[in-house]
Amino acid sequence: MEITVRQGDTLHYYSQLFDIPLPLIEDANQRSQVFAEETVYIPGYQSIPYIIQSDDSFQTIATNRNIPVDRIALLNQTSIDNSLTVGHSICLPKKVTELIVTDLNDYTYEKMQQDLHKIAKLYPFITLQSIGSSVMGKDLIEVQIGNGSKQVHLNGSFHGTEWITTSVILKFINEYAISLTNQLPMQAIATLPLYQAARLSIVPMVNPDGVNLVIKGSASAAKYEANVLDINHNQDDFSNWKANIRGVDLNKQFPACWNVEANRKPTSPQPRDFPGYMALTEPEAIAMANLAKQRHFMRLLALHTQGEEIYWGFEGFEPAISQKIVNEYAQVSGYQPVRYLDSFAGYKDWFIQEFQRPGFTLELGLGVNPLPFEQYPIIYQKTRGILLASLYL
Numbered sequence: 001m002e003i004t005v006r007q008g009d010t011l012h013y014y015s016q017l018f019d020i021p022l023p024l025i026e027d028a029n030q031r032s033q034v035f036a037e038e039t040v041y042i043p044g045y046q047s048i049p050y051i052i053q054s055d056d057s058f059q060t061i062a063t064n065r066n067i068p069v070d071r072i073a074l075l076n077q078t079s080i081d082n083s084l085t086v087g088h089s090i091c092l093p094k095k096v097t098e099l100i101v102t103d104l105n106d107y108t109y110e111k112m113q114q115d116l117h118k119i120a121k122l123y124p125f126i127t128l129q130s131i132g133s134s135v136m137g138k139d140l141i142e143v144q145i146g147n148g149s150k151q152v153h154l155n156g157s158f159h160g161t162e163w164i165t166t167s168v169i170l171k172f173i174n175e176y177a178i179s180l181t182n183q184l185p186m187q188a189i190a191t192l193p194l195y196q197a198a199r200l201s202i203v204p205m206v207n208p209d210g211v212n213l214v215i216k217g218s219a220s221a222a223k224y225e226a227n228v229l230d231i232n233h234n235q236d237d238f239s240n241w242k243a244n245i246r247g248v249d250l251n252k253q254f255p256a257c258w259n260v261e262a263n264r265k266p267t268s269p270q271p272r273d274f275p276g277y278m279a280l281t282e283p284e285a286i287a288m289a290n291l292a293k294q295r296h297f298m299r300l301l302a303l304h305t306q307g308e309e310i311y312w313g314f315e316g317f318e319p320a321i322s323q324k325i326v327n328e329y330a331q332v333s334g335y336q337p338v339r340y341l342d343s344f345a346g347y348k349d350w351f352i353q354e355f356q357r358p359g360f361t362l363e364l365g366l367g368v369n370p371l372p373f374e375q376y377p378i379i380y381q382k383t384r385g386i387l388l389a390s391l392y393l
Contacts, residue, residue, distance in 0.1 A: 001045035001093060003074045007036040017070055018042050018093070020181055021192050027125035027147055041124045044181030047075060047091045052084045061092070096122060097182055101174040104167040105373045106215050109138055109208035115170055116141060116204070123177040131203065132287025135245045136222065138208040140287050143173060148197040152390050153297040155203040155288070158251040158304065158347065159242035159272075160210025161369040164376060165303035168364065168383050169204040175384075186388055194391040201295060206284055209245035213238045214370060221245055231269050239370060242272035244282055249273050251304075253285035254350035256314065261345045275345055285347075292351055299325070300351045300359040301390055303383070305371050307363035310386075313339035314352040314359070322358040325393055329360065332385030362386060 003014075011034055015022040020043060026032050028043045050061070058076070062069035075091040084090070100122065101115045120128050130139040156165035178184070179191040205211060212220040213228060218236050221228045224245045231247045232238060243249050247269025252261045258279040266274040280286050292300070310333075312318060312326040318339075326337045343349075351359040365371045365379045 001042045001047050001075075002039050003042060004077060005034045005036055005038045005040055006074070006077070009036075010034065011040070014040070014042060017068055017074075018045060018095075019183075020044060021183065023147065023192070023196060024125045024180060028123070042093070043123045043125055044096055044177070046094045046096055046122070048094050049089045050092045052086050052088050052090065054086055056084055056086075058084075065092070067093070095182070097178065099171070099174050099178065101170050104171060104376065107163050107167045107170070107211075108215050109205060109212050112166055112170060112205055112208075113139075113141070115174075116143065119174060119177060123181065125180075126173070126177060131291050132283055134207070134209045134284055135282065136209045136224070140203060140206065140208070140284060142291065143202040143204065144199060145173070145176065145202070146195045146197075146199040146391075148195070148199050150198040150391075151201065151295055151297045151299075152198050153201045153203075153292070153295070153300045154303070154387065154390070155206055155301075155347070156303040157205040157207050157211050158302065159249070159369075160207055160212075160214040160238070160244075161240060161242050162303075162305045163205075163211045163214065164305060164371055164373065164379065165364060166204045166211070167376060168303065168380050169202060171380055172384060172387050173202065173204075187385060189388055189392065194388070198391045200391065201291070201297065203288065203291070206288060207244050207250055210241060210243060210250075213245065214241050227269075232271055238271070240271055242369075243270065243274065244284055246282065247271070247274055248276045248282050250282060250285050251302075251347060252276070252345045253280060253282055254289065254345050254347055255279040256346070256349035256353045257344035261343075279345065288347055289350070292354070296355070297351075298357055299390060300348060300357070301386070302346070302348050302359075302361045304361055304363050305369055306365045306367055308334070308366055308382075309336045309338050309363045311338050311341050311348065311361040311363070312358070314349045315340075317353045317356055319356055319358060322352075322360075325358050325389075326360060328389050328393055329362075329386045332389050333382045335362070335382065335386075 252275035261275045348359040
């Protein structure tokens with residue numbers, strides 16, 4: 001919600017008036033001082049129209065809604081309290097307490113993009129940027145939340161069949177924002193200290209072309225339609241397609257024993273498991289590698305499905321603290337820690353090898369990919385504890 005600064009107003013005053021923590025207001029406006037006539041954002045609020053009734057004043061409207069009168073006055077500075085006109089409209093501030101991301105089934109790139117922009121508009125302390133593009137030119141969107149020194153990275157949908165991981169991430173972002181602005185705990189944990197301690201980097205959908213192919217079919221591939229149909233043996237059922245639009249498995253693209261995978265996996269584009277002709281040939285994988293190199297994340301979590309396991313080691317490069325962290329993740333989720341796996345060239349593998357820092361692959365849910373959306377509530381409930389723990393550990 002936007003308001004116009006009056007002479008003498010401060011962000012500290014707005015924090016008290018709207019009951020929003022000051023760090024959120026400062027981050028939403030990227031400053032700590034404001035001047036008269038400037039526009040500032042109050043995160044977590046919407047402006048809604050109200051039609052003036054007989055005998056209304058700012059005071060009576062505020063009293064009836066149990067809110068400070070100055071909240072209304074700030075939004076309606078051109079109105080004069082004693083001359084509100086019956087039938088005319090003014091604006092009222094409404095604090096958002098419910099999720100705005102609700103349609104999470106068949107979660108396409110377009111749904112995610114729309115929801116992220118809604119979140120960033122309502123909660124402008126959350127920022128969005130593109131870190132690169134997919135083969136088809138879709139922006140790979142990174143979300144950043146928090147102003148702490150501890151940098152934690154989270155990603156989802158490396159595989160097209162695993163789009164439900166993006167649904168989990170988007171709900172977590174939305175719930176985290178509501179918790180912050182309403183100063184309500186998540187799972188009995190106060191979130192403002194987490195926000196001030198950690199900066200969370202999130203790429204909710206690493207493989208947008210593959211996700212759309214799984215959900216929407218070959219028409220979504222546009223100029224690649226003939227290619228994906230050929231790779232898929234002319235079948236228009238892409239429910240088993242893990243790869244990007246060129247038939248490369250993005251989670252087998254990283255230079256961490258890549259040759260091992262190349263020697264035992266398919267040697268040409270496939271719906272799954274083809275590691276590419278070389279490591280880091282695909283724009284999505286290149287963008288993710290560059291992101292990690294630029295940011296020096298202290299911890300990385302990659303969300304996949306399925307198995308209810310957490311993979312946390314790679315060839316002995318993992319630091320000792322990884323075991324303590326994964327045990328905490330297991331405790332809050334019920335998932336089983338697995339140190340080593342006969343699988344290589346993944347993003348988590350490369351991160352551990354490259355930086356010797358904790359990296360984790362979370363296999364959410366049980367069953368056959370793509371997991372039925374009926375599992376979503378329990379998947380989210382178990383995963384939320386891990387995501388929170390990643391911020392406080």
